[in-house]
Amino acid sequence: MRTTLAMFPLEMVVFPHERLALHIFEERYQQLINDCEEKEITFGIPAYINRKLAYGTEVRLEKIEKKYATGASDVICRGLRVFSIVNFQPTLNDRLYAGADVIFRENHKDGSIRQKEHFINLVQRLYNVLEVDFPEIPYEEITSFSFAHKLGLSLKQELLVLKMMRESDRYVYLIDHLTVTIPIIEEINRTRQLIELNGHFKNFNPLDFTDYTLGEID
Known part of the structure; x- marks a missing residue:
């Protein structure tokens, strides 16, 4: 089943359950964090490696630690589910930030x-x-x-x-x-x-x- 997520590509891998601290300063991602706070949406952090995007992790905004006069902020997010990207969009509808159609991957908890x-x-x-x-x-x-x-x-x-x-x-x-x-x-x-x-x-x-x-x- 496909769903659409806002995207925040980073040159890193985010894992499920991971607690992630981010400094948000670009205008498009300031808008994203505002939408997360006001609309309670989640967003995806796809790993940007060798100029390619394919897999990432859905994250949820947990806390805004600090807001700056410039509009920048320090935030805490939590990793949720792994997804694969089906179709990437440089901008999501009328928003400044990117988006993508994704498929969430099932995690089999079969470790002994x-x-x-x-x-x-x-x-x-x-x-x-x-x-x-x-x-x-x-x-x-x-x-x-x-x-x-x-x-x-x-x-x-x-x-x-x-x-x-x-x-x-x-x-x-x-x-x-x-x-x-x-x-x-x-x-x-x-x-x-x-x-x-x-x-x-x-x-x-x-x-x-x-x-x-x-x-x-x-």
């Missing part, structure tokens, strides 16, 4: 408890390696989208995750990514520690060792 726990354990391990505090998120609220911006994914990889319509597939992809990424970071940390330890050798004087013999090590 085992996948979820494995995923969480890997994320915790990554945060430990990076010496970053693990965020306090209730277990039941954690999904494959919860840490997607903080796993070292490229923009294209984030878009790939967004396009996956099964939670189980997203877990498989992210678990594979973390399984490869974490050992690399651990090795980098180990190398860094060795370099730091090697600093102790700056005071090494070979003349201090006067009693030694030459030969192969057994």
